[in-house]
Amino acid sequence: MTTKSKVAIIGLGNIGKTIAQNTVKGNRPVYIASRKKEDATALAQELGNLATPSDTADAIKNADIIVLSVWFNTIQELFEKYGTELAGKIIIDPSNPIAPDENGGFKKIIGEKESAGQLNAAILPKGATLVKAFGTLGAGSLAAAAYQHPEKSVLFYASDDATVDNSIEEFILDNGFDAVKVGGLDQSIRIEVFGDLHEFGALGKTVTVSEAKSKI
Numbered sequence: 001m002t003t004k005s006k007v008a009i010i011g012l013g014n015i016g017k018t019i020a021q022n023t024v025k026g027n028r029p030v031y032i033a034s035r036k037k038e039d040a041t042a043l044a045q046e047l048g049n050l051a052t053p054s055d056t057a058d059a060i061k062n063a064d065i066i067v068l069s070v071w072f073n074t075i076q077e078l079f080e081k082y083g084t085e086l087a088g089k090i091i092i093d094p095s096n097p098i099a100p101d102e103n104g105g106f107k108k109i110i111g112e113k114e115s116a117g118q119l120n121a122a123i124l125p126k127g128a129t130l131v132k133a134f135g136t137l138g139a140g141s142l143a144a145a146a147y148q149h150p151e152k153s154v155l156f157y158a159s160d161d162a163t164v165d166n167s168i169e170e171f172i173l174d175n176g177f178d179a180v181k182v183g184g185l186d187q188s189i190r191i192e193v194f195g196d197l198h199e200f201g202a203l204g205k206t207v208t209v210s211e212a213k214s215k216i
């Protein structure tokens, strides 16, 4: 019998809440935490017994895969605050390094050729493994395209450590998507917003596995 990696979701806004909903729909337990414990408790009441509300430190301690569904700058804060607890964990980074611009749109807040994935990898807590995933679609599509029939939609991911790929692909599958690896973290920019494999970049839509593979 194989035991699945335990999952924690930190940050329960648009993306974190949707990942929590999809995970529970996939019949997989999940620890959920946010800045305010009451937000986790309220969401757990909606999601039922598979969701366990936690504070952030306990959620990290109890899980193997930690989804940091918070803004780019907050990931850096959490690395500093929970560096010790994050050692040995697989960290999923869905962040898009953007902020509102003066025209009602969004602009990148890091260099044009930089990616959040590579910048976060450079400051990763010792002993942790970073995976870029779950940020390729807007929250609306992440909810609406999960468990699509007859062919699933794809979530792209990037990782440098191939030993974690099976766990990541299993987690993506348990969220109702097929997983397609784009490469190492140096490919993160392709799956972040404005990238050629992002819903809000050149790709412009959700894709199936065959379409995804033709784009890589």
Ligand SMILES: NC(=O)c1ccc[n+]([C@@H]2O[C@H](COP(=O)([O-])OP(=O)(O)OC[C@H]3O[C@@H](n4cnc5c(N)ncnc54)[C@H](OP(=O)(O)O)[C@@H]3O)[C@@H](O)[C@H]2O)c1
Pocket: 010, 011, 012, 013, 014, 015, 016, 033, 034, 035, 036, 056, 069, 070, 071, 072, 074, 077, 094, 095, 096, 097, 098, 134, 135, 136, 137, 138, 139, 140
């Ligand atoms: N929204 C999208 O369509 C989309 C698509 C792709 C990727 N992303 C990326 O996903 C990430 C989350 O985006 P979002 O739209 O879900 O943001 P959001 O709705 O603003 O949610 C962020 C969540 O993080 C929590 N949080 C903030 N500081 C925290 C801390 N120190 N510890 C624990 N939790 C904390 C917030 O709690 P409070 O409510 O208390 O502030 C909130 O629940 C971002 O990096 C974004 O770039 C978003």
